[in-house]
Amino acid sequence: MTNGFSGVLKLTDLDDFISPGQECVKPVEVRKDDLSKESISKIRIELEEDGTYSQRRDDGKVKVLDKVNITLSDCLACSGCITSAESILISQQGPDELLRILELNRITKESMMGKTENICIVTMGVQSVLSLAHKYRMHPQLAAEHIAGFFVELGADKVTMATIGEDFSLLESQKEFVRTYESNPSSLPLLTGICPGWVCYGEKLHPQSLPFISRVKSPQQIMGSLVKLVYGRELNLTPDQITHITLMSCFDRKLEASRLDFSLPDYRTKDVDHVVTAIELEDLFKRFGKSLPECSPEKLFDLFPGKVGGSEVRSHLGSGSGGYAECIHRAMSEKLFGREPETIAWKQGRNSDIWESVLHDDNGKGVLKFGIATGFRNIQTIVRKVKSKVMTAQLPHYIEIMACPTEQD
Numbered sequence: 480m481t482n483g484f485s486g487v488l489k490l491t492d493l494d495d496f497i498s499p500g501q502e503c504v505k506p507v508e509v510r511k512d513d514l515s516k517e518s519i520s521k522i523r524i525e526l527e528e529d530g531t532y533s534q535r536r537d538d539g540k541v542k543v544l545d546k547v548n549i550t551l552s553d554c555l556a557c558s559g560c561i562t563s564a565e566s567i568l569i570s571q572q573g574p575d576e577l578l579r580i581l582e583l584n585r586i587t588k589e590s591m592m593g594k595t596e597n598i599c600i601v602t603m604g605v606q607s608v609l610s611l612a613h614k615y616r617m618h619p620q621l622a623a624e625h626i627a628g629f630f631v632e633l634g635a636d637k638v639t640m641a642t643i644g645e646d647f648s649l650l651e652s653q654k655e656f657v658r659t660y661e662s663n664p665s666s667l668p669l670l671t672g673i674c675p676g677w678v679c680y681g682e683k684l685h686p687q688s689l690p691f692i693s694r695v696k697s698p699q700q701i702m703g704s705l706v707k708l709v710y711g712r713e714l715n716l717t718p719d720q721i722t723h724i725t726l727m728s729c730f731d732r733k734l735e736a737s738r739l740d741f742s743l744p745d746y747r748t749k750d751v752d753h754v755v756t757a758i759e760l761e762d763l764f765k766r767f768g769k770s771l772p773e774c775s776p777e778k779l780f781d782l783f784p785g786k787v788g789g790s791e792v793r794s795h796l797g798s799g800s801g802g803y804a805e806c807i808h809r810a811m812s813e814k815l816f817g818r819e820p821e822t823i824a825w826k827q828g829r830n831s832d833i834w835e836s837v838l839h840d841d842n843g844k845g846v847l848k849f850g851i852a853t854g855f856r857n858i859q860t861i862v863r864k865v866k867s868k869v870m871t872a873q874l875p876h877y878i879e880i881m882a883c884p885t886e887q888d
Contacts, residue, residue: 523535524544531543531544532544571737572733572736572737572753572754572755573759574755574759574762574763574766576753577633577724577753577755577759577763578633578763580599580634580722580724580752580753581599581630581633581634581635581724582633582634583634584597584599584634584635584636584722585633585634586634588636596714596716596720597716597720597721597722598636598637598714598716598720598721598722599634599635599636599637599721599722599724600635600636600637600638600639600706600710600721600722600723600724600780601627601630601635601637601638601639601724601725601726602638602639602640602641602644602699602702602706602723602724602725602726603623603626603627603638603639603640603641603725603726604641604698604699604725604726604727604728605640605641605642605645605792605793605794606727606728606757606799607726607727607728607756607757607760608622608623608626608640608726608792609792609794610728610757611626611757611760611761611771614761614771615770615771615772617771617772619792620791620792621776622771622792623640623779623792624776624777624778624779625771625772625774625775625776626638626726626760626771626774627776627777627778627779628774628775628776628777629760629763629764629771629774630724630726630777631777632774632775635724637780638777638779638780639779639780639781639782639789639790640779640789640790640791640792641698641699641702641725642789642791642792642793643701643702643705643782643783643789644697644698644699644700644701644702644705645698645795645801647698647701647705648673648695648696648697648698648701648801648803649795649801649802649803649806651695651696652671652693652695652803652806652807653806653807653810655669655693655694655695656669656807656810656811656877657810657811657814660811660847660876666690666691667876667877668691668865668871668874668875668876668877668878669691669693669876669877669878670688670691670692670693670861670878670880671692671693671695671801671803671878671879671880672692672693672694672695672697673693673695673696673697673698673801673803674697674731674800674880674881674882675697675729675731675732675734675735675738676729676731676734676882676883677858677880677881677882678692679731679734680855680858680882681862685862687862687865687866688861688862688865691865697732697735698801699725699727699732699735699736699751699754700735700736700741700750700751702723702725702751703723703725703736703741703749703750703751704750705782706721706723706750706782707721707723707743707748707750709782710782710783717746718743718746718748719743719746719747719748722752722753723750723751723752723753724751724752724753724754724755725751725753725754725755726755726756726757726760727754727755727756727757728756728757729756729883730756730758731882732754732756733754735751735754736749736750736751736752736753736754737749778790779791796809798834798851798879800851800853800879800881801879803877803879804836804849804850804851804877804878804879805823805836805849807849807877808820808823808836808838808847808849808877809823811838811847812838815838815840815846816840816841823836824836825851828850830857832852832853832854832856832857832884833850833851833852833853833857834850834851835848835849835850835851835875836848836849836850837849847876847877848875848876849875849876849877849878849879850874850875850877850878850879851878851879852878852879852880852881853880853881853882853883853884854881854882854883854884855882855884858880858882861874861878861880
């Protein structure tokens with residue numbers, strides 16, 4: 480479980496991470512409403528031998544303090560460290576909570592004989608499906624249908640792919656880069672913001688990098704908006720009547736889903752209610768004593784039939800982290816020179832986690848440079864360079880960034 484988070488967020492057993500603060504800013508809870516104004520100045524907090532904290536007053540009274548339940552939102556808002564321990568981070572986003580949500584949905588439907596309007600939808604990321612298909616040596620489409628069957632067996636109503644969200648994310652990234660290139664080219668480079676581990680790191684320790692980060696949502700969060708706001712409207716359902724679960728390959732997606740930016744406060748719900756990873760799903764297979772091929776298959780669901788695909792497993796050209804750099808390279812070649820290259824030559828940089836490509840004009844002159852950078856050390860290099868205008872000019876015009884090194888994607 481502790482190997483799920485990206486190098487930027489992990490706290491232990493890594494040589495590619497940021498050291499956390501020595502203490503969490505919310506280690507214990509003191510209920511001020513239990514204390515009179517006169518007594519507040521006369522108490523002290525002491526650490527006991529068993530590791531608990533006690534509140535001692537001058538009159539000799541001792542009270543053991545309750546430990547605070549740290550939420551994902553607390554960790555994201557805290558500046559004491561990058562994040563808290565993994566065990567705390569996934570307390571609200573673990574397999575047990577997933578089972579509780581799905582069981583509640585199933586029982587509710589059975590008790591009301593299907594008359595309830597509430598619905599539970601699962602969105603699956605391509606990388607997660609491919610990783611499980613590879614492990615069980617299954618065709619990706621068949622693997623996706625067996626995974627869908629497992630979710631339906633647990634209590635989900637419909638299962639779809641994140642393909643639509645990936646398409647929208649790529650298209651919006653294209654538009655954003657073209658708009659920036661034409662209106663304010665001096666503000667480049669543009670850095671992708673679809674990796675929550677990288678964004679969290681930039682926000683907490685390198686705010687000078689924020690103006691360069693793309694405003695485009697990740698496929699997961701775009702799917703959240705499509706499921707709850709667009710598809711829900713077609714069913715005449717409000718966002719709080721839809722439970723949205725995603726299957727992703729990266730534990731950092733749990734952090735992303737828990738951000739207040741992606742909540743719908745008017746309905747007291749979030750775009751994505753729960754995130755489960757392929758690793759956790761594999762653990763659930765073991766818990767139920769079955770393997771993926773033993774799960775009954777279920778056809779994938781199209782959110783918008785006849786418009787965009789959601790029932791097929793397909794990926795995009797380019798890197799395994801989304802293909803953003805390749806997509807924008809091709810789009811700019813088409814826009815500037817009226818041609819889309821058959822292939823794009825990517826050249827390895829200083830290490831195996833840095834790749835660059837150059838868009839040339841008809842005379843062979845380099846016009847735009849695109850980069851892919853994965854892993855925390857490479858991210859550090861980039862954020863150091865954006866502190867200086869001279870160093871910033873040396874960076875590619877567009878950089879696709881992922882916190883996990885290539886071999887961990």
